[in-house]
Amino acid sequence: MARRDDTSDDRTPGAFGPPSRRRVLRLAGGGLALVALTAGTVGCDEDAVDVEEPGSAGGDEPKGGGEGSGDGGGAGEKGQAPEPLWTKPTSAETYGDNDELVAAGGVVIASGSPLAALDAATGGQKWSLPGGAVPGAPLLLSEDTLYLASSEYDGSVIGYAPASGKETWRSRLGKEYRQPRPIAVDEEQVYVIAEILEEDGSSRTNVIAALNSTTGRVGWKEQRDVGTEQNGIHAAVRGRHLVYTDFKKNLTVRDTASGGQVWTHKTTKTNYGFFTVHQELVIVPQGNVLQAFNLADGKEKWSLEASDGALFREPAVLEDVLYVADSARTMWAVDPRTGKQLWKSEALADAGLQVPRQYVKAGDTLYGATDLDKQGGIIAMDARTGAVRWTFNDKTGDYHAWLVATDGKRVFALHGKKLHALPV
DSSP: OOOOOOOOOOOOTTSSOOOOHHHHHHHHHTTSOOOOOOOOOOOOOOOOOOOBOTTOTTOSSOOOOOTTTTSSTTOOGGGOOOOOSEEEEOOBOOOSOTTSEEEETTEEEESBSSEEEEETTTOOEEEEETTOOOTTOOOEEOSSOEEEEOTTOSSEEEEEOTTTOOEEEEEEOOTTEEEEEEEEEOSSEEEEEEEEOOTTSOOSEEEEEEEETTTOOEEEEEEOOTTOOSSSOEEEEETTEEEEEOTTSEEEEEETTTOOEEEEEEOSOOTTTOOEEETTEEEEEETTEEEEEETTTOOEEEEEEOGGGOOBOOOEEETTEEEEEBTTSOEEEEOTTTOOEEEEEOHHHHHTOOOOSEEEEETTEEEEEOSOSTTOSEEEEETTTOOEEEEEOOOOOOOSOEEEEEOSSEEEEEETTEEEEEEO
8 A cells, every 4th residue: 555645754954954045935935825915017127237257156267167168058258148138127026946937938927926928039028917926836837828826815726828828727626625726737637736624714634636627627636644735845747647745855656547646755855855757757866865766666766876975956857868966066967767977067166156956958058047146146057068158147136046947049047026038
């Protein structure tokens, strides 16, 4: 019999240091019926944007460019970061999660209130939703639909056409559930987690459910254990398997057809729930070990150990390559099928740069977004070697994490309430 979601919390003290303030706020605020956020203004921004040379982090001399420095990635002369195509203020209210900036249908959208879609090419506003995005809920994007938790807090999940902002789909779990939040989507279903209401209006349990992405009807729903959290969920779908984590240090896989739990593993060092999937594998950082498990049965397929006790950070699989950095600021490229190392680079450490926590790829350039501002920003790296090509930083000193997205033609960098479009 498959185990149920474990509700104990065995986080190893100091394993990765405390999560950022913004990330804690996201997890705490995600389950609350928060008041509407202050609406921002979308318009033209005439502020000049400063850029840094590779690895300078505010210093005078470029460092750590290495092989390939200055080639590709939209770089300007002598390896400098490119000038933004445009920079616009936004109404963004982000908490540092990777699902709060998306690009699709010729627009780029940052989580906020109002929720504004900007033209990817010009930065002009295409449409906006007055209610905006629910704080802490993701911008969940399928091939042609943007799914949002209703800002009216009426129990609805709503789908919109990214290009136009028009509502195309709506569903409700029922009056006995509160604040359903979409967590993952595939070709047939939208997966949500919601609080189960008690008679007195309180909630001590939550439910995970599947909604048909055509009809909106409930496909299945399964109550999770008392003590499991509906906040801080990271989820992905591959075929018949829905994979998710929360802040209780569990990695859980369910059958997408029935909702039945296939397996769950207790993980003590999962970097606050981040993982990635590739084909039939789920890949999880656990301290100084990166582990890959079969989705079908939870058996370990391969593992990779970092050197010198370094701890693996957030991973990403892009175009069949697994990219991950460790706490020693070493970048790894790995074959996600076998765990075989493709290359390893110390260019980040040599340049004194922050470790990226989110990645996108365009052409032969890997773009990483970091948490902190002064020694971070957007780092462009050669996807074939890990060499640092350039770094982009708006030098605002804003404490928000950087977020990055791409439409293949441009790279979008969000920092606080400023959104920059960079050439690839």
